[in-house]
Amino acid sequence: MKNWLLWGMMLLLCISLYSGDNMKAVVSSGEAEIPREILETLDPVTREMLTEEPKYLALTFDDGPRRGTTDILLNGLQERGVPATFFVVGEQIEGNEDLILRMKAEGHQIGNHTYSHTMLLKAEKAAMMEEIRKTEVMLEQLIGGGHYWLRPPYGLIDVKRAAQVKTPMIYWSVDPEDWDLLDTEKVVARVMEQVTNKDIVLLHDFYPTSVDAALELIDRLQEKGYTFVTVEELFRIQGIEPEAGLLYASPTCIRPLP
């Protein structure tokens, strides 16, 4: 019961942070920049276009890279000029080094999803650090040093273990459970129902149905005025510097840890 209450409060806090931010942006892009008397002379569609807050989304892909799916996704992203964020599993890198090099060269963000997709919540400290470090070293050797943000497998980590993590951790705000649906149209429909401005969407480049869904979502959401950015860019747009050891569901929403 106590837990339930805490979650409810966090959700409300995140929602209120969102709406507060949205309201500010509407006022500044609408009334501050375009005089009201000019706005009133425009037709409703043009008026909406001019006063609408810019909408951003970050698509994230876990569990790859995988030949036959990640490369098709990269082709589709390149055709559309859309950057994404890949949380890669160390075990998947071997033999797929060219895909990591491509991600880097084509402007995508690369993050760490541990070496063997370990449930960190149950790992000993040394084993957890090794799981994170191994993938980090592989990425450093391939594409150079950087800070590779962590997405804990299953999104699960606790306060004690999180304190050991030297980078920010990224959760998500939209999860269509694509790995369970394995159906392009259902994944598309679920994301379209849930998605709002500045969301972080969780998908897996491991499944052909998810790759097809991602590309269809990009086309449909671009038509609705969304711009796709990496997770790092989404934080920059919000003016938020993420902190190491915290798990972010979005730039303005930190997920409470057990």
Ligand SMILES: [Zn+2]
């Ligand atoms: Zn995963």
